[in-house]
Amino acid sequence: MNADVNPEPIMQLGLAFWGSKTLLSAVELGLFTELAKGPRDADELRSVLGLHERSARDFFDALVALGMLDRDGEQYRNTPSTDLFLDRTKPSYLGGMLEMSNARLYPFWGSLTEGLRTGQLQNEAKTGGDFFGVLYQDPDRLSQFLHAMTGISMGAAHAIAEKFPWHRYKTVIDIGAAEGCVPVQVALRHDHLTGGGFDLPAVEPIFSKYVEAFGLSSRLSFHAGDFFADEIPSADVLIMGHILHDWALDEKMTLLGKAYAALPSDGSLIVYETLIDDDRRQNAFGLLMSLNMLIETPGGFDYTGADCSSWMRKVGFRETYVEHLVGPDSMVVGIK
Amino acid sequence: MNADVNPEPIMQLGLAFWGSKTLLSAVELGLFTELAKGPRDADELRSVLGLHERSARDFFDALVALGMLDRDGEQYRNTPSTDLFLDRTKPSYLGGMLEMSNARLYPFWGSLTEGLRTGQLQNEAKTGGDFFGVLYQDPDRLSQFLHAMTGISMGAAHAIAEKFPWHRYKTVIDIGAAEGCVPVQVALRHDHLTGGGFDLPAVEPIFSKYVEAFGLSSRLSFHAGDFFADEIPSADVLIMGHILHDWALDEKMTLLGKAYAALPSDGSLIVYETLIDDDRRQNAFGLLMSLNMLIETPGGFDYTGADCSSWMRKVGFRETYVEHLVGPDSMVVGIK
Numbered sequence A, B: 001m002n003a004d005v006n007p008e009p010i011m012q013l014g015l016a017f018w019g020s021k022t023l024l025s026a027v028e029l030g031l032f033t034e035l036a037k038g039p040r041d042a043d044e045l046r047s048v049l050g051l052h053e054r055s056a057r058d059f060f061d062a063l064v065a066l067g068m069l070d071r072d073g074e075q076y077r078n079t080p081s082t083d084l085f086l087d088r089t090k091p092s093y094l095g096g097m098l099e100m101s102n103a104r105l106y107p108f109w110g111s112l113t114e115g116l117r118t119g120q121l122q123n124e125a126k127t128g129g130d131f132f133g134v135l136y137q138d139p140d141r142l143s144q145f146l147h148a149m150t151g152i153s154m155g156a157a158h159a160i161a162e163k164f165p166w167h168r169y170k171t172v173i174d175i176g177a178a179e180g181c182v183p184v185q186v187a188l189r190h191d192h193l194t195g196g197g198f199d200l201p202a203v204e205p206i207f208s209k210y211v212e213a214f215g216l217s218s219r220l221s222f223h224a225g226d227f228f229a230d231e232i233p234s235a236d237v238l239i240m241g242h243i244l245h246d247w248a249l250d251e252k253m254t255l256l257g258k259a260y261a262a263l264p265s266d267g268s269l270i271v272y273e274t275l276i277d278d279d280r281r282q283n284a285f286g287l288l289m290s291l292n293m294l295i296e297t298p299g300g301f302d303y304t305g306a307d308c309s310s311w312m313r314k315v316g317f318r319e320t321y322v323e324h325l326v327g328p329d330s331m332v333v334g335i336k
Helices: A008-014 A016-028 A031-035 A042-049 A056-065 A080-085 A095-109 A112-118 A131-135 A139-163 A181-189 A201-213 A249-262 A284-296 A305-315 B008-014 B016-028 B031-035 B042-049 B056-065 B080-085 B095-109 B112-118 B131-135 B139-163 B181-189 B201-213 B249-262 B284-296 B305-315
Strands: A069-072 A075-078 A171-175 A194-199 A220-224 A237-241 A268-273 A319-326 A329-335 B069-072 B075-078 B171-175 B194-199 B220-224 B237-241 B268-273 B319-326 B329-335
Touching: A008 A016, A008 B016, A008 B080, A008 B095, A016 A031, A016 A056, A016 A095, A016 B008, A016 B016, A016 B095, A016 B112, A016 B284, A031 A042, A031 A075, A031 A080, A042 A056, A056 A069, A056 B284, A075 A080, A080 B008, A095 A139, A095 A284, A095 B008, A095 B016, A112 A284, A112 B016, A131 A139, A139 A181, A139 A201, A139 A237, A139 A268, A139 A319, A139 A329, A171 A181, A181 A194, A181 A201, A181 A220, A181 A237, A194 A201, A201 A220, A237 A249, A249 A268, A249 A305, A268 A305, A284 B016, A284 B056, A305 A319, A305 A329, B008 B016, B016 B031, B016 B056, B016 B095, B031 B042, B031 B075, B031 B080, B042 B056, B056 B069, B075 B080, B095 B139, B095 B284, B112 B284, B131 B139, B139 B181, B139 B201, B139 B237, B139 B268, B139 B319, B139 B329, B171 B181, B181 B194, B181 B201, B181 B220, B181 B237, B194 B201, B201 B220, B237 B249, B249 B268, B249 B305, B268 B305, B305 B319, B305 B329
Parallel strands: A171 A194, A171 A237, A194 A220, A237 A268, B171 B194, B171 B237, B194 B220, B237 B268
Antiparallel strands: A069 A075, A268 A329, A319 A329, B069 B075, B268 B329, B319 B329
């Protein structure tokens, strides 16, 4: 059989949900949090996680084969990466996104075909639910969720702090700031900057607590509002991270226009996102993120750097450029 | 950040179900069957598949980025592999397994955590359904299903025809033969062999039609029966492919014992399976297949070559060896 014509990559992709769901169940069960306390053999680990004996060893060894656990003799332990990122007790935990994927996205993606046929979202809203509405009314769950968002933004936050020419600017506000991950990293790295974050009123105590933990309360403050109903606050640099892809094109243009209006002359807007490559054939994750917007939003979609640059120029930005940040994330910078 | 401590492989695995479900939806929609007729641009393809315009291009381009489609300019076309294996009109189609995964396994794997906690299967049977019972009463659906099994057995069938020392034997019967994929490939390659397949009575017309299509009706015949309730027919070589993993250990031992009893002295049993590596740390697919047995069966599990060899020796086989076939499949041979 021709080496290029091989059913294995097809079957591996078609059944890739097996490995994916195995990791999601491990996060749900707190397996990595447990092993962060120290190595355990299969019986101990099974017992502490409350698993039936039938398949526990297959589950643990599958995680070894998937590169998510190490095993020395009979002792299972976390890898350096899973110990840092999947132990709930560490500030570097980013399992929140995976917990949410396990509980919500995995089942909702089950109706991808219906979404593709109808163009309609496939989450709780299809049956009258309102995940985000309920979330924002429950301070504890909101706090967990926003902390999960910090987890997935941290890599981009470090890269933005490093790569953007901050010495040219004095103030920065993150639009849709959540806990304030990005302004905190930027402020920690650049002593001359002040600013803060803009988000819905329910976010304020969570933002303030996070910022205070870094000793930055005197430099970063919270601006409460709704970015469609209210004006966007002004600063030399505005940031929108993983925000624009939630919205349809007319709403994207509205948000870009409001950012342009709020900026001073020579001010900059940083949009960062899992940008699709301009030729739309390399960055599978960006394209799949766009399908996730089909599942999760009425009209959202992801886009290329070229798309975003053209929208920015249409609302008035005089100059734009695209720069890779880290992993699947890149930024588009618009200069007024 | 240390290159070895990187959240990306974790997030890629945790969200791998996105790409997996995208391929499964494409198979469900018959996308590859449509493109096998010739290249189409996004609008034509969207229209013929009945997709909404919102996300169709993201869907097609995600399949390009995942390596499942090619795109020249605006024209989408199948890759050589997807054209051969995912066009329903070709005899090489193996999308049947993916159609079944899309309709059944994807949602059932959603309750993996419950399965791990309880040790109970998580398919239709959990709510009183009986997928296989219903399947075997519907000749058309049974025919489609058994043809899908041929698709996933074809690689192993070629390898078994090539690698086993068939010149030492005159007769072969495949236990749980389905359409008869393996005995057909073995008989096509080795003119001196006769034999056939053993399966439930409902399979007979499907087996006979398949064998006749290869002009092998005079050499391969069907033996009807239930391998627990009835005797296993005798031949120099018996084959059990993707059968033993469906069953609990005591049932596995019963089947191995019946095969041993049915063989003549110096006869051989070939067991082939997505064998787990003996150290249980490399073959993720075999370990995940074992978790699939948790989802699908009351007591089934996958196993290593060493496991199977030890069981074979326990029921009386004097010699055993393990040999890789193709992809994730290996065979364990027991000699009486």
